[in-house]
Amino acid sequence: MATLPRVYVSRKVPPQGLDILRKSGRVQVELWDSDDPVPRQELLKKVKGCDGLLCVLTEKIDAELLDAAGPNLKVVSTMSVGFDHLSLDQLKKRGIRVGYTPEVLTDAVAELTVALLLSTSRRLIEATHEAKTGGWGTWRTLWLCGYELANSTVGILGLGRIGVAIAERLKPFKVKKFIYTDVVPRPELAEGIQAEFVSMDELARQSDFLAVCCALTPDTQGICNKKLFSKMKETAIFINTSRGGVVNQEDLYEALSSGQIAGAGLDVTTPEPLPTNHPLYTLKNCVILPHIASASYTTRNAMSALAANNLLAGLRGEPMPKELQL
Numbered sequence: 001m002a003t004l005p006r007v008y009v010s011r012k013v014p015p016q017g018l019d020i021l022r023k024s025g026r027v028q029v030e031l032w033d034s035d036d037p038v039p040r041q042e043l044l045k046k047v048k049g050c051d052g053l054l055c056v057l058t059e060k061i062d063a064e065l066l067d068a069a070g071p072n073l074k075v076v077s078t079m080s081v082g083f084d085h086l087s088l089d090q091l092k093k094r095g096i097r098v099g100y101t102p103e104v105l106t107d108a109v110a111e112l113t114v115a116l117l118l119s120t121s122r123r124l125i126e127a128t129h130e131a132k133t134g135g136w137g138t139w140r141t142l143w144l145c146g147y148e149l150a151n152s153t154v155g156i157l158g159l160g161r162i163g164v165a166i167a168e169r170l171k172p173f174k175v176k177k178f179i180y181t182d183v184v185p186r187p188e189l190a191e192g193i194q195a196e197f198v199s200m201d202e203l204a205r206q207s208d209f210l211a212v213c214c215a216l217t218p219d220t221q222g223i224c225n226k227k228l229f230s231k232m233k234e235t236a237i238f239i240n241t242s243r244g245g246v247v248n249q250e251d252l253y254e255a256l257s258s259g260q261i262a263g264a265g266l267d268v269t270t271p272e273p274l275p276t277n278h279p280l281y282t283l284k285n286c287v288i289l290p291h292i293a294s295a296s297y298t299t300r301n302a303m304s305a306l307a308a309n310n311l312l313a314g315l316r317g318e319p320m321p322k323e324l325q326l
C-alpha cells in the first residue's frame with residue numbers, strides 16, 4: 001500500500017477541522033498540539049518532507065520554511081482570510097497551491113467591527129471603568145458623551161465582503177451616507193449598500209467613522225498615517241479590524257493624543273501581542289482588542305473545517321473550496 005501524504009498542522013485548530021483530516025483516511029496528520037505557536041526551529045524540523053501544511057496567521061511561510069519543507073510540499077492551507085504571513089511569490093515559484101478561509105468569517109468579523117465601533121464611539125470601556133472605580137458621581141450633562149451613528153457618514157477603506165457586511169449592519173443605525181475608497185471602484189459590491197466611490201482624501205475629510213477593511217500588502221503598508229489623520233475630522237472615529245501594518249501607530253498615537261481625531265478602536269496592532277507598556281494603552285480614547293474579530297465558536301470551527309477541506313482537495317489535485325489565485 002502506498003504511504004499516505006504527510007500533513008503537519010502547526011496549531012491545535014478547532015475540532016471540526018481536525019476531525020475532517022483524521023477521518024478522511026487520506027493523510028497522516030502530525031499536530032502541534034498546543035494553543036501557543038510552534039517554535040520556529042521546531043516548525044522548520046517538522047515540515048521536512050511534508051506534502052501539506054495547515055497553518056495559522058502567526059507562522060511566517062517564507063523561503064526559509066519552504067526550503068526546509070523541501071520538494072514534497074504541494075499545499076499550504078492557512079486558517080485565515082489574511083495571507084500577509086505567506087510569501088506568495090515564493091509559493092508560486094515552487095508551484096505550491098494555497099488555500100485560505102474567506103467568507104466563513106465575514107459575519108463574525110463584521111459583527112465584532114460594529115461592537116468595536118460602538119464601544120469606541122460611545123466610550124463603553126471608559127464608562128464601565130468609571131462605574132467600577134467610583135468615577136460615577138452623579139448624572140452629568142456632558143459626561144462620557146460620544147458620537148452617534150445617526151446622520152453620520154461612514155467611510156470604508158478597502159471595499160470587499162467584510163466592508164459590505166459592516167455597512168449592512170450599520171445601515172439600521174440610520175447612517176446617512178456610505179463612502180469608500182479602493183484601488184478601483186467596486187460597483188458590484190457598492191451598489192447593494194449605496195456606497196459612493198471617493199478618493200482617499202475625500203474619505204478622510206468626509207468620514208465621521210472610518211473603518212479599515214483592506215488587506216495588508218506592500219501598497220497598503222502604513223497608509224493610515226499622519227497624512228490621512230491630519231485630514232480627518234476632530235470628531236472622527238477610526239476603526240481597524242484588518243491588519244496592524246496598515247496603520248502607522250506613532251502617527252495614530254499623535255493624532256489621538258493631540259485631539260486631531262476623537263477615538264480609535266483597534267482589533268489588530270503591530271506587533272501582536274502589543275506590549276502592555278505600549279503608549280496607545282495609556283489613551284482613554286483608544287480601545288484595543290487582542291485580534292478577536294473572527295473569534296466565535298461557530299466561525300473558528302468553520303474556518304478550521306474549510307482549511308482542512310482546502311488541504312485535502314489540494315493534495316488530491318482537485319480544485320480547493322477556497323483557493324488563493326497566485
Ligand SMILES: O=CC(=O)O
Nearest residue numbers: 079080081082294
Ligand atoms: O485575522 C484573521 C484572519 O485573517 O482570518
